[in-house]
Amino acid sequence: MAHTLVAEKHPLDELIRTDRMPHIWCPGCGIGIVMRCYAQAILESGIPVERHIIVSGIGCAARTPGYMNLDSYHTTHGRPIPFATGLKLVKPELTVTVFSGDGDLAAIGGNHLIHAARRNVDIKVICINNFNYGMTGGQVGPTTPVGARTTTTPYGNPEQPFNLPYLLAAAGANFVSRWTAIHARQVKEDILYAFRKPGFAFIEVLAPCPVGFGRSNNIDEGVEEMWLYRRRCVLAGRIPEETPWEALQVDLREERPIVVGRFVDGEHPVFRPVRLEDKLS
Amino acid sequence: MKSRAVLTGEHFMHGDHACTEGAIAAGCRFFAGYPITPSTEIAERMAQRLPEVDGVFIQMEDEIASILAIVGASAAGVRSMSATSGPGFSLMMENIGLAVMMEIPIVIVDVQRGSPSTGLPTLPGQADVMQARWGSHGDYGIAAYAPWSPQEMFDLTVLAFNVADRFRIPVMVMSDEVVGHMVERVVIPPEEQIPRWERKRPTVPPENGFRPFLAEDNDLVPPLAHAGEGYRVHFTGLTHDERGYPDMSAETHHRLVTRLVEKVRRNADTMIRYEGYSLEDARIVVISYGCTARSARRAVAQARAAGIPAGLLRLISLWPFPEKPLRELAPQTEAFIVAEMNLGQMICEVERYVAQPVIGVNHAGGAMIPPAPILDAIEEVATRGAYIGRRKASAG
Numbered sequence: 001m002a003h004t005l006v007a008e009k010h011p012l013d014e015l016i017r018t019d020r021m022p023h024i025w026c027p028g029c030g031i032g033i034v035m036r037c038y039a040q041a042i043l044e045s046g047i048p049v050e051r052h053i054i055v056s057g058i059g060c061a062a063r064t065p066g067y068m069n070l071d072s073y074h075t076t077h078g079r080p081i082p083f084a085t086g087l088k089l090v091k092p093e094l095t096v097t098v099f100s101g102d103g104d105l106a107a108i109g110g111n112h113l114i115h116a117a118r119r120n121v122d123i124k125v126i127c128i129n130n131f132n133y134g135m136t137g138g139q140v141g142p143t144t145p146v147g148a149r150t151t152t153t154p155y156g157n158p159e160q161p162f163n164l165p166y167l168l169a170a171a172g173a174n175f176v177s178r179w180t181a182i183h184a185r186q187v188k189e190d191i192l193y194a195f196r197k198p199g200f201a202f203i204e205v206l207a208p209c210p211v212g213f214g215r216s217n218n219i220d221e222g223v224e225e226m227w228l229y230r231r232r233c234v235l236a237g238r239i240p241e242e243t244p245w246e247a248l249q250v251d252l253r254e255e256r257p258i259v260v261g262r263f264v265d266g267e268h269p270v271f272r273p274v275r276l277e278d279k280l281s
Numbered sequence: 282m283k284s285r286a287v288l289t290g291e292h293f294m295h296g297d298h299a300c301t302e303g304a305i306a307a308g309c310r311f312f313a314g315y316p317i318t319p320s321t322e323i324a325e326r327m328a329q330r331l332p333e334v335d336g337v338f339i340q341m342e343d344e345i346a347s348i349l350a351i352v353g354a355s356a357a358g359v360r361s362m363s364a365t366s367g368p369g370f371s372l373m374m375e376n377i378g379l380a381v382m383m384e385i386p387i388v389i390v391d392v393q394r395g396s397p398s399t400g401l402p403t404l405p406g407q408a409d410v411m412q413a414r415w416g417s418h419g420d421y422g423i424a425a426y427a428p429w430s431p432q433e434m435f436d437l438t439v440l441a442f443n444v445a446d447r448f449r450i451p452v453m454v455m456s457d458e459v460v461g462h463m464v465e466r467v468v469i470p471p472e473e474q475i476p477r478w479e480r481k482r483p484t485v486p487p488e489n490g491f492r493p494f495l496a497e498d499n500d501l502v503p504p505l506a507h508a509g510e511g512y513r514v515h516f517t518g519l520t521h522d523e524r525g526y527p528d529m530s531a532e533t534h535h536r537l538v539t540r541l542v543e544k545v546r547r548n549a550d551t552m553i554r555y556e557g558y559s560l561e562d563a564r565i566v567v568i569s570y571g572c573t574a575r576s577a578r579r580a581v582a583q584a585r586a587a588g589i590p591a592g593l594l595r596l597i598s599l600w601p602f603p604e605k606p607l608r609e610l611a612p613q614t615e616a617f618i619v620a621e622m623n624l625g626q627m628i629c630e631v632e633r634y635v636a637q638p639v640i641g642v643n644h645a646g647g648a649m650i651p652p653a654p655i656l657d658a659i660e661e662v663a664t665r666g667a668y669i670g671r672r673k674a675s676a677g
Contacts (some may be wrong), residue, residue, distance in 0.1 A: 017515075020526060050487075050511040055353075066515055066527060071508045073356060074517035074527075076379050082313075086353030086361065087508055090335045092373065094509045115342040156302070176571050194366040261287035274328075 003159050009081045015039040015049065017069050024063055028214075028222020030181030031128055031205025035064050038099065038126060039190035042070075045095070049136070053096045055084040056137055057104035060209075064099045078108030084123045084219040088177035089273055095195055102129040102204075106162050107142040117171035117200050119271040124194045124201045130209035131252070139213035145251040149216040166245045166262065170266045174199030176239070176264035178248075180229040184262065190262065198270040205251065206258070217253055225252065232258045239263040270275045285333045294467040296460045296563075297322035297364075299431040300390055301330060302467075303364050303438030309388070310336035311361040313350035315343055315369060318402040323364035330668050344369035348376045348389070354517065355385050360442055360505035364390035364624035367395060367409050368399060371416070378417035381541060383516045384494070384503065386445035388438070388479065391453040392461040393571075395646035405458035406646030407571055408623035414454045414600050422536050422545025424552045425453040425600040427543050427570040431465045434548040437597070443478035446500055448544060448624050455599055457622070459572035459649055473573040480505050487511035494537075495523040501544040503548050554597035555606055559585055563592025565662050566610050567621040568631055570596040575622045579653035591665045599627065607634045616662045620655050622646050638662075 010016075023030050042052050054070050056062035056090050058077035065072030071090040075083045080098045083153040088096040100104075105127050116123065132150050133139040136275045139152040143164065158173070176193055179186045187205055194201035208214060208225035219225050234257045247259045285644050301323050304312075312327040313547035314320075322342065324507065331338040337354070341347040344365055351361035365373065370391045380387050393409045395401025410459045413425045418605040424444050426437040438454055446453040481504040493514040503523075504607075518578040520534040529532075531569070545552070558578055565584070568578035574595045586593035594606055606612040617635060619628040628641045642658050643651050 017526075050513070051509055053508050063534035066517065069513050071506075071510075071513055072515045073353070073383075074515070074519065075352075075509075076376055076518055079345065079349045079376065079379075082341060082349035083356075085339070085341075085346075086311065086313060086355075088353075089350075089359045090354040090359040090361075091357040091509055111342055112346055145620030196300070257586060273339065274332045275335070276332040279332075 008228050012036065012039045013045070013068050013183055015042060017067055018193060023067055026211045027241070028061070028208055028210040030130070030205070030222065031061050031064065033181045033184055034126060034128055034187060034205050034207065035067065037188040038097065038180035038191055039068070040188045041195065042048060044192055045195045046119035047095050048091070051094050052281045053087060053094050055080040055087070055096065055098050056100045057109060058135070059101040059104045059133070061099060061101035062104055076103055079112065080104070081109060081112040081123070081125065085121050086115060088121060088123050088165055095124070097124045100128070101128045101134070102127055102131070102143045102164070103133045104139040106164060110142065114167065114171040117168050117202065118171060120199045120268050121271045122198050123264065125203070126193070127164065127202065127204045128190065128207050129204050130207050132209060132213040134209045134212035138216060145253065148253065151211070152266050163245060163248045165263045166239060166248050169239045172268065173202045173264060174266045174268050177262040178204040178206070178260050180233060180258065180260060181208060182229045199268060219252060228252060231260065232256070233260050234258070236261045236263070283660070284472055287469060287475060289469050289471045292467045292469065293320060293464060295393065296434045296456065296463045298326050299434040299467045300327040300364070300438050302469060304388070304442070305330055305334060305336070305438040306435070307360065307442040308477065309360045309362050309442060310334065311351060311354040311359045312336070312338050312363065312489065313341050313347040313354070313361070314363045314365065315341055315347050317366045317369045319321065319365045319394055319461050320364040320390060322461070323390060323392070330635065334392065334571045337491070345371035345376065348373040348387070349465050351387050352376060352380050352383070352385050355387050356383070356508050360446070361381060362388040364392065366394050367406065369395040370409055370412060373389060374412070374416040374531040375418070375571070377423070378419060378421065379518045381417065381423065382518045383503070384449035385516070386449050386624040387451050388441045388445055388454065389451060390438070390456060393455065393457040401647045403458065404647040405572060405622060405649065407457055407612045407621050408626065408646055410455060410623070411626045413455055420542050422449050422542050423453065423596045423600060424545070424598065425455050425598050426554065426597060428460055429571055429574050429595065430460065431463055431467045434460065435467055435469060439475060440554070443476060446480045448500070448548055449466050449479040449480070449505060450545060455571070457571050459525045483512060485587050487513070492523045494521060496540060500548055506675050533549065538643055543674060549601035551605045552598055552601055555603040556595045557606065558593040558595070560592035560594065562590050563610070564590040564615050565592070565618065565659050567591060567593045567620060567655060567659065568596065569593065570599060572629070573587050573620050573622050576650050576652045577655050579594035579652035580659060583652065583656050584659045584663070589659060591659045596627070602630050604634045609633065611635045611637060616640060618655065618658045622650060
């Protein structure tokens with residue numbers, strides 16, 4: 001008896017703007033995996049698809065909203081978080097996710113990132129961290145390790161990078177986790193968990209950028225970076241009790257552990273605009 | 282229970298507060314801002330008033346965050362506003378372009394102060410009027426109104442929301458420190474008399490291949506689908522086609538940007554506002570706006586008392602620029618005098634439309650131009666009758 005090996009319809013078809021394919025991402029890029037995790041989490045969330053809103057800034061990861069069959073907003077560089085904040089505050093019934101890169105969220109948008117965490121606005125932030133500015137061709141970014149070569153640090157990066165989970169934990173985010181592009185199940189589970197958990201959630205996903213970062217730093221195949229994740233990733237617990245900040249530093253070029261896990265899962269009160277009836281009662 | 286949204290009645294009211302009341306009466310239910318003198322009283326009153334009408338107030342970390350928050354809130358379907366002054370207005374410029382490109386209506390109030398840079402935080406200026414028009418990058422169209430009284434802080438804020446929603450553009454209220462901090466009589470009409478122009482909304486159900494940036498009507502305004510309504514639309518600051526999809530072709534870019542500019546040009550008559558004083562037989566026409574127009578009106582009245590046929594054209598809309606009254610006045614006019622609290626911004630716009638001599642009465646800001654230098658300019662034209670030098674520095 002013959003079995004068909006090609007499905008006519010992919011379960012995620014409804015969530016993808018197939019008329020916009022092919023996408024712009026390079027071979028070996030990790031963003032597509034995270035987009036798939038996000039789509040899967042949407043399907044499993046039980047929240048009607050119409051109520052999921054995706055917002056991004058500028059960059060490779062920020063192109064994701066354009067490929068998702070949702071109400072999607074591709075805003076200016078660094079600014080998706082305040083846009084998402086305004087949207088969420090007037091329509092609290094919507095599930096608002098910011099999907100963007102480390103350059104967008106942590107450099108030009110760094111101030112918005114820490115203030116949204118401090119406020120504990122009920123938005124979900126998925127940050128693709130590929131250690132460089134991929135879209136503009138591999139320049140140094142706020143997460144580029146010291147000494148790493150990029151097109152604007154040809155002699156090696158002289159700056160200390162951000163340690164994003166630690167930064168977000170310090171700023172007061174309600175939920176902080178880090179995974180890599182090989183942790184598809186964990187990424188999906190954490191997005192799903194964050195959908196259901198009130199407050200500001202930050203999920204960092206380390207993802208290969210073989211063309212932008214890898215080529216200049218001797219990791220020039222996406223799959224090579226995936227092997228590297230698999231070899232080195234170790235699971236850790238809460239910041240700071242179980243995971244000191246030094247452990248969270250990442251440098252793909254050094255033989256040292258890459259620490260992943262759920263670092264913060266707090267119960268801070270969610271930001272709510274002032275309502276007069278609350279004050280009067 | 283009496284509505285707290287529209288404080289119908291006669292008030293003795295602060296200009297910035299009148300602006301706030303205009304916004305709330307117009308249905309504004311979201312304000313995001315960052316404190317900056319002399320606009321701060323708008324944020325403070327919004328913080329007091331919005332919770333009373335189930336609205337949302339938030340003080341953001343800076344002006345860039347503020348404008349993004351109002352664009353986001355408006356994309357979700359709520360009338361949204363921010364208020365600022367010169368330096369904050371500059372910070373908002375990039376994302377005024379985003380609102381233009383996404384065609385999401387917003388209202389921004391700029392209570393102008395002496396500038397550039399930090400300038401004179403507590404003293405007036407009118408030097409942001411070209412920034413309002415051209416401050417963001419690229420070709421685009423917006424509308425901007427210049428109130429000269431607390432009453433107009435109310436009225437023009439209502440109009441700003443209506444124009445923004447009707448044409449899906451950012452609209453600015455270009456006030457100044459004098460008008461913002463002035464206390465005067467303000468009459469707030471009954472709720473049912475507050476004009477309301479609605480956003481154009483999709484008429485097809487979500488499944489029917491709605492193209493969110495297709496402008497089928499003569500006004501070039503496409504219907505606006507809000508977040509969460511099921512249309513699953515894509516909004517981007519990138520050049521996009523009628524589906525909202527990015528398209529990097531020169532053809533699509535030209536088509537889109539031309540429509541964005543033409544949308545404002547074609548509907549300019551609906552947006553333009555101005556007022557004339559003693560213009561019927563005027564031979565010398567003073568052009569002014571905002572607080573400076575108050576001095577100009579005085580100067581024109583004094584000139585009339587001295588038998589000089591002077592008149593005042595007060596610009597209420599700065600953008601689109603009211604060119605029609607200028608063209609109509611030109612044949613009867615010997616010279617135009619433009620009084621403004623900057624070193625010559627709108628005078629350039631006036632010069633584009635008339636062949637007559639155009640004389641500027643200018644001050645860089647910090648204090649109102651008093652009636653005297655405007656009257657001096659009128660008298661000089663009247664006595665010498667001829668071109669007396671293009672710019673005249675005010676002693677004020």
